[in-house]
Amino acid sequence: MLEADLCGLELDNPFVLASGVLGSTGASLKRMAGLGAGAVVTKSLGLEPREGHDGPNVCEVEGGLLNAMGLPNPGVAAFEEEVSAARYGGVPVIVSVFASKRDGFAEAATRAEAIGGDGVELNLSCPHAEGYGAAVGSDPGLVEEIVSAVSSKVDVPVFAKLTPNVPDIAEIGVAAERGGADGLVAVNTLGPGMVIDVDLERPVLGNERGGVSGPSLHPVAVRCVYDLYDSVEVPVVGVGGVRDAETSLEMFLAGASAVQVGTAVMDGTDVFGKIRDGVLEHLEEAGYGGLGELRGAAHG
Numbered sequence: 366m367l368e369a370d371l372c373g374l375e376l377d378n379p380f381v382l383a384s385g386v387l388g389s390t391g392a393s394l395k396r397m398a399g400l401g402a403g404a405v406v407t408k409s410l411g412l413e414p415r416e417g418h419d420g421p422n423v424c425e426v427e428g429g430l431l432n433a434m435g436l437p438n439p440g441v442a443a444f445e446e447e448v449s450a451a452r453y454g455g456v457p458v459i460v461s462v463f464a465s466k467r468d469g470f471a472e473a474a475t476r477a478e479a480i481g482g483d484g485v486e487l488n489l490s491c492p493h494a495e496g497y498g499a500a501v502g503s504d505p506g507l508v509e510e511i512v513s514a515v516s517s518k519v520d521v522p523v524f525a526k527l528t529p530n531v532p533d534i535a536e537i538g539v540a541a542e543r544g545g546a547d548g549l550v551a552v553n554t555l556g557p558g559m560v561i562d563v564d565l566e567r568p569v570l571g572n573e574r575g576g577v578s579g580p581s582l583h584p585v586a587v588r589c590v591y592d593l594y595d596s597v598e599v600p601v602v603g604v605g606g607v608r609d610a611e612t613s614l615e616m617f618l619a620g621a622s623a624v625q626v627g628t629a630v631m632d633g634t635d636v637f638g639k640i641r642d643g644v645l646e647h648l649e650e651a652g653y654g655g656l657g658e659l660r661g662a663a664h665g
């Protein structure tokens with residue numbers, strides 16, 4: 366009832382581990398698969414190793430988290446063993462990559478495929494790494510160029526992960542689709558935002574600014590999925606504040622073909638099981654034969 370074909374990836378269920386949360390090692394990715402994730406996405410990887418921002422990198426806010434990791438990673442080529450280990454989880458492993466320019470994205474995505482990625486997710490959306498992420502993902506021309514360069518180089522499905530920090534996400538989604546994206550992922554964190562420590566009289570994060578995730582992002586993410594569903598033909602993966610059956614179902618009703626879960630994994634690793642059981646119960650009670658029957662229903 367929950368099986369899904371996501372751009373050619375066969376998933377037992379459409380509840381996917383989001384990039385950057387317990388995705389830095391093969392062991393943790395495999396563990397999340399064992400705990401019920403239908404697919405897993407690695408931490409974003411670049412061509413070269415990168416240290417990321419000074420800490421603190423994460424702090425709690427009302428209704429979620431503020432983070433500014435700064436894309437720390439060992440480089441995509443060095444992640445081969447981790448991908449091999451993650452594959453023992455028995456679910457598709459999607460490798461997330463970032464770069465600052467078109468050719469860097471194409472090279473990183475080629476390596477991601479070479480190290481065993483079943484799919485590639487392009488991080489066009491990190492709001493707190495200068496020159497990367499949202500800096501490129503807010504420009505429809507650049508997005509189309511990058512996605513097109515990647516799509517012509519790799520055979521695995523290509524997902525473009527979008528930022529909510531733009532006036533019109535549909536415009537960016539359409540550009541990614543024109544570039545050849547097989548699917549869109551909406552959204553990365555919202556912001557940048559800031560938390561100030563009133564005793565220290567300084568911003569809490571080492572980077573001062575960070576991206577908001579978790580429940581407070583959810584209504585924005587649902588609206589982004591809703592807007593994209595109206596504008597593109599390719600599948601949309603909803604991410605942002607998904608934490609239970611209800612928040613997942615909202616995403617499917619907005620038009621999502623799958624959802625990703627990030628921040629909620631930190632509240633308890635049984636989240637995938639909880640979501641699956643709750644969604645199944647809802648489908649049965651409502652008399653649906655599968656999620657496809659309610660996808661996009663909120664559009665009337």
Ligand SMILES: Cc1cc2nc3c(=O)[nH]c(=O)nc-3n(C[C@H](O)[C@H](O)[C@H](O)COP(=O)(O)O)c2cc1C
Binds near residue numbers: 409552580627628629
């Ligand atoms: C600590 C942390 C690290 C993250 N790292 C990445 C990353 O490396 N690449 C990426 O595309 N998104 C990253 N994200 C964003 C998440 O994948 C997700 O898009 C966002 O947090 C919204 O989903 P959530 O509310 O379920 O967490 C990160 C989020 C958090 C909280």
